[in-house]
Amino acid sequence: MIDLYKRKINYLRISVTDLCNLRCKYCMPKKGIKKIDHSEILRLEEIEEITKVFVELGIDKIRITGGEPLVRRGIINLIEKIGKMDKVRDFALTTNGTLLKKYAKDLKMAGLNRVNISVDTLNVQKYREITRGGNLKDVIEGICEAKKVGLTPVKINTVLIGGFNEDEICDFVNLTKNEEIDVRFIELMPIGEAKDWSIDKFIPSSKVLEKINDLKEVKKNDLSSPADYYKIPNSKGKVGLINPISCKFCENCNRVRITCDGKLKLCLHSDEEIDLKTPLRKGENLKEIIINAINKKPKSHHLEDGEHIKRNMVAIGG
Numbered sequence: 001m002i003d004l005y006k007r008k009i010n011y012l013r014i015s016v017t018d019l020c021n022l023r024c025k026y027c028m029p030k031k032g033i034k035k036i037d038h039s040e041i042l043r044l045e046e047i048e049e050i051t052k053v054f055v056e057l058g059i060d061k062i063r064i065t066g067g068e069p070l071v072r073r074g075i076i077n078l079i080e081k082i083g084k085m086d087k088v089r090d091f092a093l094t095t096n097g098t099l100l101k102k103y104a105k106d107l108k109m110a111g112l113n114r115v116n117i118s119v120d121t122l123n124v125q126k127y128r129e130i131t132r133g134g135n136l137k138d139v140i141e142g143i144c145e146a147k148k149v150g151l152t153p154v155k156i157n158t159v160l161i162g163g164f165n166e167d168e169i170c171d172f173v174n175l176t177k178n179e180e181i182d183v184r185f186i187e188l189m190p191i192g193e194a195k196d197w198s199i200d201k202f203i204p205s206s207k208v209l210e211k212i213n214d215l216k217e218v219k220k221n222d223l224s225s226p227a228d229y230y231k232i233p234n235s236k237g238k239v240g241l242i243n244p245i246s247c248k249f250c251e252n253c254n255r256v257r258i259t260c261d262g263k264l265k266l267c268l269h270s271d272e273e274i275d276l277k278t279p280l281r282k283g284e285n286l287k288e289i290i291i292n293a294i295n296k297k298p299k300s301h302h303l304e305d306g307e308h309i310k311r312n313m314v315a316i317g318g
Ligand SMILES: Nc1nc2c(ncn2[C@@H]2O[C@H](COP(=O)(O)OP(=O)(O)OP(=O)(O)O)[C@@H](O)[C@H]2O)c(=O)[nH]1
Pocket: 063, 065, 092, 094, 116, 155, 157, 186, 225, 226, 227, 242, 244, 253, 255, 268, 317, 318
């Protein structure tokens, strides 16, 4: 599918749940989010059906996300179904990693290619604090298991948070020296919970380049990737910078999203959502609806003008 700005849309991010076993302070309110009625959530077969239509329309990269995707019951079955879709050449999952030790092997066997794992600190106490109760050990074990079973390349996503983890930039970069792990620093975006405090705590990802002198830029293979990559000479992994704020990458955007309640989101930072669940349940032609919707995909976000969306990140999936 090609949108009005001649961007090829080949990447679908599917949020399978808005529930999570953590409560990261920038993503989810302390008391959780308002529970959506069970009937409003797409059933796994419905997700599969919608995915099939997207694949027929040219989607060849799929990411499963959440909330925490691994808390959704039956997730391995869904992965298996999508894993069998021949035209999908890149099939990945974004997770907080806490349940990976348990599920990595099954995910791999079901056909998942790789995982991106979110972790914002390497300090046990700070991890407990930012996630409101999480155990860093679970994530570390999850990362090891993912590598062991070959859910690779493993990428670590770290949101840069002022006054919280800027002192750990070197530690994160050092992980790439001896391990085949890519570490990507993400700029904190003003969404939901983070809308207000992201202003004080925002750190441009260029801070990483200031702190680490010997990072050398790596040629970008995939122009539509949100990350710019660097490398310390002779290191095994890469360091990525994801700069949605300081240097937005909308020009090369190739993605759309499905929320767990069956809405098609054309842009992470737009409130416009197209209902797919109702027409799906009525047996209407989804292809036509999706093709028409793609023409409405915004050119870019307008965060710089204070245009902030209503949903929390946990209800979109990143
Ligand atoms: N503004 C904006 N940020 C995005 C977009 N896609 C991803 N991000 C940010 O990048 C983070 C990491 O995304 P991931 O879930 O790891 O997916 P990805 O970066 O597409 O992964 P790769 O395919 O491995 O490059 C997200 O949580 C967001 O914070 C996007 O389209 N727009």
